[in-house]
Amino acid sequence: MNAFASWLLSLAHTLFNPGFCPGDWVWATSAAGALIALVPVLGAVIVAIMRKFTGNTYDAATISVIAVVGLVTVFLVPWLLANGVSASFRAAAAGQPSGLSGAELGTLNRDYCGFIGRQSEYLGGGQNVFETLFYPSGNRLAYGYYLGALIGLPVVTLFFMILQARSAMRRGQKWPGRLLWVPYVLFVVLSSTVEANTAVHLWLGFLPVAILGLIPIALVGPPPWAVINRPRRERNPEPPPRPTPPPQQPPPAPPKKDYAPTALAPAEQLASAPGPVPVPPGSTSNGSERYRRVRRLGHGGFGTVWEAVDNQLGRTVALKIAHAPDRDTEERMRREARALAMVSHPNCVKVYDLVEEPDGLALVMEYLEGQALATAVDGQGPLDDVAAARLWATTAGALAAAHDKGVLHRDIKPSNIILDPGGLPHLIDFGIARSRGDSTMTATGMMIGTPDFVAPEQAAGAAASPASDAWQLAATVSYALSGYPPRGTRESPMAALMAAARGEPASRLPQRSAHARLLIASLDNEPRRRPTLNVIQREIEGWLARAGKSPDGPVTRIVPRNQTSATRALPPRR
Template sequence: MNGLASALLSLAHSLFGPGFCPGDWVWATSAAGALVALLPPIGAVAVSVIRKGTGNRYDATTLSVFGAIGLFSALVLPWLLSNGVSGVYRAAFAGEKTGLSKTELSTLNGAGGCWVDNQKDYLGGGQTVYDVLFSKNGSDLPFFVYLLAFVVLGAGSLFFVMLQGRTAFRRGPKWPSRFFWIPFAAMLVFSVGMEANTALHFWLGFLPFSVLGLIPVAMVGPPPWSVINRSDRSDEPPPRRPEPQGPPPSQVQPRPTPPPPPPPVNRPYPKTALASAPEPPSPPGGMLAAAPGPIPPPPGSRNAGGSRYRRVKQLGAGGFGTVWQAVDTQLNRTVALKIAHAPDRDTAERMQREARALAVVSHPNCVKVYDLAEEPDGLALVMEYLEGRPLAELVDGQGPLDDVAAGRLWATMAGALAAAHEKGVLHRDIKPSNIVLDPSGLAHLIDFGIARSQGDSKMTATGMMIGTPDFVAPEQAMGSPASPASDAWQLAATISYALSGQPPRGTRETPMAALMAAARADPVTRLPQRSAHARLLAASLDPEPRRRPTLNAVRREVEGWLSRAGKSADGPVTRVVPRQPGSQLPRR
């Protein structure tokens, strides 16, 4: 290895070996450190290029490749070259073979100036780093100079090598960056056998070039979101196929093809079992019945005609229906009733769709559905009652959220939507008015009114609204089927609104103009540029669905940012002041 180290020194001396204080070979040692500092960035660039095609797929092959790159670029080669440089000077001092030419050896034997009387003695005839740090005597410079230099230069170099590794593994988990900084930390420990003066000037050249090494790694750029999304999907375990039951296929006799079933007949949604069940007779003397049953409404109440839900106040109204705060008289709990204006077939299908969507989704930040009941004035969806205010009202009244609050909101809602997508349910109408913040500041996703399973047929002409125009994804506005990427776009548009106070495409005079702007995929010009989430928002609002990060990728990115900022991802979005009694909470 001395031959390679002497070649490195000769190259460094020819590149930068000025003849002024403290000497040309002292400066060449710093130049050699600068050249060695290029090795970890070269490894990080190689990792960045590989991840352009693999994304976050960390199987045995990719981990082995990344581990080998980090081991050789941050430990093996730097350690061999740095100790080889020290060995060349030590051999020159001892009069042994060095690999340098006679001319180079003659200049190495000359004076350097300042405190260096002879460069060969200064670089090769002193104590090692270990001796200087632990014996504290017989050194050319004061002990505190060595101590300060080795601590600052070593820690600084380690920090920037760590940054190089983290930059190479952007848009993914950060733990693979250990492939770089752990080997380099070991290299620092193993280099205590270098000549102290050689190590001092070597690391003086290494540190600034480790800072500059961040530039090429950053210029390569992270892997595209499409590659990351593909690698995330490939990591998911394939669905298990059910075990075949019965005799082997060879023993199964073919059966005649049955005639096709008759077309389904649309029937109105039946009343709930509890509402339709006959009430048991009241026991004599006011005693409780032996078997519990429905509690009859109090005499004279407005709902004594058969409804178990006693309405308290109207919360909001829209084109579809009215939302009431009510009390379930059987379970004695407060609920929200969404009652449709027009109880026709399409309305029933829409409400059944929302009930099915919410029934299969189990997430603490998704509103819960309890029942689908027949009320005297229409079909009613019985849901969890949420005390709070919509995000739209909060932003309009108190101003935009800061980065921490918006990050918590984004991570929370991304988790809620990802849970819905895992059940095959798309929301398709995420907007600021469909996110409610309770008094503790926690966010809840409401109104799955146009949600449908990915396998369901499209809505009929009377229910053709596909979302709110200002927050609809471009592909939805153009009539393409909705997808999880569409929900991700709408959520990003909602977060952009929470940070800036306006939709990402700006406002239009009419809903039709806003819908046309969405169909044309007009650029998003109202993003919060000063926000820490600006880049992730721009990626999530890409007009092309396949280039957007998935919700799981967004959640990892945002939670990572919150962690680095010293904030928890599950904290309150903001503190909501409870409303005064008698005020209304619009739920639509």
């Protein structure tokens, strides 16, 4: 490696050796530092290219590759080259073989400037870094110079090495980036044996390349969302071998079962299968005797929502009653109840029962006391980044739980997220929720979703998907941060719908928010380019963890219970 370091030093002298103070070989030493700095940049580029194919899959093999690349390119090769350059100068100063040619040694022994003197003595005949820092000569001015150069320059360079690692880890977890900059710290510490003056000029060349090295890493770019969203392949464990029964005895007959549970059936089949909704123990189909209505909470296109009291259990519930109890509406209500009953998430409204009321079929749901997100933003102003992150992460988890059961919400907007008295968000009003593949339960001519918050593909007539739900949630978070829908407001719902169908770009995004880049990606007009809800939840929870905040904290201030005018629960869609 010393021979390679001598060749590198000769190359640097050939490339850059101006014949003025402080000397051609002093300048060549800084050029050698710049060449050494290219090696860690190459390592970061290799990792960034690798993530183009692996995304955020950090298994043992991927982590091992990143660790080896970091150890070799950030620590081992730079450390050997720096020590090799110093050894060449030290040998030249002592008159020993240094790997340099006779002509090069002749120029190395020339004097330059009064404070430099003979270059070979200046670069190879003094104290090393450790001796200079811990055994100073007594000259305070010289010690201050070495202290700033030998400690300040590596510390500033460390900042840009961390930026290189973070740039290589974009759109993913940041902790693997430590495998690219921690070896640099080891390189700095173990380079204390390098000649002090040589080390100063090596760092003067290393720092600019560390800064410029961010450019090629940025040009490689982050991994595409299609790779990040790619489902992980998990190996199914091989079943253990079944014991062989004795040949004399026939195998025992399987026990008879009186009831076969349907919990293992696919969610899509459960949501679309005909038949009544399973009724919890203690409930009754005679709703007029069990549920006593207290007050009307809302009225919309599909039904009326009432606050009611469960006379049997003594709890407050919300009744959603269909306007016209015809067969289509009744079947829609049954499908909605069957779909929602499968979803279990603390930030998603719960379904208790489906009963016959005198004026129609009624869906019995959890009563949520609080105020809508739209009301909170209008009254208290936009949310900050921490509150919006909590809103995004928790609601994304609720939507992901619904999607896992085959349920699409299709109408996510600020008025369909209720903030309870503790400030926690809850996703409500699955009034137009349908299982994937169910396309027969929408009234003719009815517009699915709210124009200001409808995804472009839905407005253009395409079927809803988990990606469209993710778009609507991102639009709601953007509203919470800015107070405006992402495409701005229009003079009429039809104008807003046309703007959505044309895929007009978002013009009212919160540009100064820490979540601006993730919002832009989530509001992409192309569904396949959007990050999935699981990716969003992981990104936001990671951001909250780095900010020292809990993801399950309140979104807004606690709503006083005496503000009954702002109390609402489960309004129907408008």
